[in-house]
Amino acid sequence: MLKKHNGLAPKLAMVKLGARAIASTKHPILINMIAIRRCNLACAYCNEYDDHSPPVPTEEMFRRIDKAAELGASMVSFSGGEPLMHPDIYDLIRRIANHGIVPELLTNAYYLNPDRINRLNDAGLLRMQISIDNIQPDNVSKKSLKIIGHNLDHLAAHAKFDVNINSVIGAGISNPEDALTIGRHARTLGFTSTVSVLHDGNGQLKPLGSKEREVYQDYRSGTPWPMSHFMAFQNNLVEGRPNQWRCRAGSRYLYVCEDGLVHRCSQQRGYPGIPFLEYTQEHLDAEYAAQKDCAPYCTLTCVNTIAVFDNWRDPQTTDRGKSALVGAAN
Numbered sequence: 001m002l003k004k005h006n007g008l009a010p011k012l013a014m015v016k017l018g019a020r021a022i023a024s025t026k027h028p029i030l031i032n033m034i035a036i037r038r039c040n041l042a043c044a045y046c047n048e049y050d051d052h053s054p055p056v057p058t059e060e061m062f063r064r065i066d067k068a069a070e071l072g073a074s075m076v077s078f079s080g081g082e083p084l085m086h087p088d089i090y091d092l093i094r095r096i097a098n099h100g101i102v103p104e105l106l107t108n109a110y111y112l113n114p115d116r117i118n119r120l121n122d123a124g125l126l127r128m129q130i131s132i133d134n135i136q137p138d139n140v141s142k143k144s145l146k147i148i149g150h151n152l153d154h155l156a157a158h159a160k161f162d163v164n165i166n167s168v169i170g171a172g173i174s175n176p177e178d179a180l181t182i183g184r185h186a187r188t189l190g191f192t193s194t195v196s197v198l199h200d201g202n203g204q205l206k207p208l209g210s211k212e213r214e215v216y217q218d219y220r221s222g223t224p225w226p227m228s229h230f231m232a233f234q235n236n237l238v239e240g241r242p243n244q245w246r247c248r249a250g251s252r253y254l255y256v257c258e259d260g261l262v263h264r265c266s267q268q269r270g271y272p273g274i275p276f277l278e279y280t281q282e283h284l285d286a287e288y289a290a291q292k293d294c295a296p297y298c299t300l301t302c303v304n305t306i307a308v309f310d311n312w313r314d315p316q317t318t319d320r321g322k323s324a325l326v327g328a329a330n
Helices: 009-023 058-070 089-098 114-123 145-158 178-188 210-221 227-238 281-289 301-307 321-329
Strands: 030-034 075-079 102-107 127-131 162-169 192-197 253-256 261-263 272-275
Touching (some): 058 089, 075 089, 089 114, 127 145, 145 178, 162 210, 178 192, 178 210, 192 210, 192 227, 253 301, 272 281
Parallel strands (some): 030 253, 162 192
Antiparallel strands (some): 253 261, 261 272
16 A cells, blocks of 8 residues: 655755755754653663663753754654654644654654644644564564554555655674564555664674575665665665764754753763753754764764764864763863
């Protein structure tokens, strides 16, 4: 069942985002905000959730969204935890859309049904990413095609936003070949699909076995251009080779945790550690110019994808490091 009613709005929004990113380096392209740390699942490889945290108060989230607009952000993505557990998630998405910012949602899809999908449509959601790790649930992950497959059917029938299905290989996923089946199923429904290499607790590469590398190469061979063109980053990682790139985390990409602090990314939490509401252009400029020692073996595709807009310009000539940036926050 192919989606036939998706309009041009999500595509046009991403074209506008890209053009603006090329035209200016003085704004964040993507801000990843945590609206709630709590998750309904407990995937063994994940370090980005707990089972008890309350949602960030809605008024505080509004302040952070307004700050994102003040900094000129092009996209705000809600992750977690499970963001659909936030009681006012639709109001948060609407607040983003009303600022002219692209709203995105990262979810495990457990809570999706036709009513919720239509409420997301009405709120102005433009992009959704769903992680599906296997076909049958196991002790590593319950994000399984068997469990949420019917929710994907609901999305295909009702969603007016773009949907990407992401599968993972590595880090204990017992049947890496499931990624091929999941990807094919996603494309049958009219969605895009990607495969990510799982990382350790610092976002660094965990070596892949021969079976995992074979699955990845099979997946890549069936990936159409231009998506395959942007997979060189992962190609090197799969073969254990470092990437030479200019990580702009802390500037073009921001990770704002549930406590409202800015971190370079989800796996490098702790610095700069500056309250988001106090973040300035000076902080953005400093992180834009700062080299990151963790970049060569980083597997965080979202950060690398954002860096594509700037890899060709502005060499990173300074390395202020953790101490200077943390000191700037005090």
